[in-house]
Amino acid sequence: MYNHSELKEIVDKALVNLSCSIEAEKLFEPVRYILSVGGKRLRPVMALMACNLFSDKIDDAVMPAAGIEIFHNFTLVHDDIMDNAPVRRSFPTVHSKWDVNQAILSGDVMAFIANDCFLQAPSPSFLKVFRVFNNAAVEVCTGQQLDMDYEKAAIVSHDEYLRMIEMKTAALVAASLKIGAIIGGSDDRDSDLLYDFGRNLGLAFQIQDDMLDIWGNSALFGKTRGGDIVANKKTFPLIKAFELAEGETLKQLQNELAARDFDPERKVKTVTEIYNQLKVREKTEILANGYYDQAFSLLRKVSADEKRKQEMETLAASLIGREK
């Protein structure tokens, strides 16, 4: 059985050793850069851990796991252009360090490098695995579309928000677990349970991430705090605040969202104060915890060795900042 840090090392090694037959060095440099500035490797580690739930041999899952991480980083490179984000994981984003055109193109090639990773280790279940991956990829793009649409929308419902983060974040976490499970030889019941475990965990994780944007430690977080507030992102805290605010507070919130010329720092401060006043943080935590608990009850139903499931549970807990 592999533990979390062993699996992360395997993933990191696969990413560093990424064989690159790309002739244009300039094309590959940003790829190497974005893959080198860290990240938790959550998705590939989960894929390998899911594989390891059912099999001691995880080799066949390593390249698909690397492919998932490369795909994930491709979406980050392009999302950062769309969000006009200068910093990611405390480093300049690709389009800031190079330019937008380079970030588009190096992002693009990552989508095909990801395909190539899947092609490098074609297990007997290749078609099944690649379908799960590709469906998740389409969902991630759809989630990003809804995220952009909702930035411009005056109001977004609770359900719309959840469907958006389900596609943008949870779909790939869920797919990673299912892919690992299939390669490990699980039956459909268990791979579906792991998919749903990942979906719920991904939802909890994204809601947590939305909270970090507001109340997180920006040094640890590696992004500028309040970016979502500045961009009028319809995160759960904002949706909840709109639900709860009344009279003068509601007006103030509406004004902040409508303002065209504003001092970003002041906007972040004012909106955060409204959230605090309405106890939005506590209410958001309740929602995240609900998904978190649901995830764990699903994991418990998976037919696999308890010790291995415990390792998965510990990893999941650490993600949500609830060390077990």
Place this chain on the structure above:
Amino acid sequence: MYNHSELKEIVDKALVNLSCSIEAEKLFEPVRYILSVGGKRLRPVMALMACNLFSDKIDDAVMPAAGIEIFHNFTLVHDDIMDNAPVRRSFPTVHSKWDVNQAILSGDVMAFIANDCFLQAPSPSFLKVFRVFNNAAVEVCTGQQLDMDYEKAAIVSHDEYLRMIEMKTAALVAASLKIGAIIGGSDDRDSDLLYDFGRNLGLAFQIQDDMLDIWGNSALFGKTRGGDIVANKKTFPLIKAFELAEGETLKQLQNELAARDFDPERKVKTVTEIYNQLKVREKTEILANGYYDQAFSLLRKVSADEKRKQEMETLAASLIGREK
């Protein structure tokens, strides 16, 4: 045996009927738009025609052929952003009609819709076929990188230019033919011959396309004439002109390329006049014809029915504007 127009109809039908499980209408709208504004469907038609060289049953090649066309259009959507091109096939480009973010994201999803097309008809040769496709996709990105790099370079060699268009244009034409041939059941010798036929044809086609930018009928061409000249694209005519120009003419050419503030129309006029003076057009035609002839000698070696090869030859000739 299917003829050219029957195959184009099959491709058009597959693209119109593209089953779309994408929830966000805004994401898919630009996809439908770019696929609807025409194009010759050269690559998918060639894939189907290559399949039809070896088999009367071309059904299994239809979705992969559609996938190739969708991938090709994905590269056009992103290239148009990078080239800042307002018009494509006489219609506004996606980023002009919507915006850059929408063009990035709708482009991205097309890469996964293309994967999905390949997954929809998984022949026994799926892995082989998908590898050919994915390698071509990486080459196309690499070619675009070199194209961008060369715009900024002072000088580009004849060989560098050829390698660039080989990757940017010829690789996908070649891959389309090989994919069709494999699905049709050809042996390796014939599918490799068709790949090389496509590579040479693609080179001739791109050199021809570079000439159209300068001497083409912009109404027929569907783009603004002289775009390559304005952008200092290192096309073969420019490389040849640098080789041939001397004294005052060379100086004038260098000045045109170095100028930062210039009237685009005047620049196009001056550079075109230099080309005409140096008989660059005739020399470029000689190069294109060389690849064209080489392509045909390769096609003749393919072991397939002569009448079917004749249909392929006629299509290839029409591409290069040499109706047979």
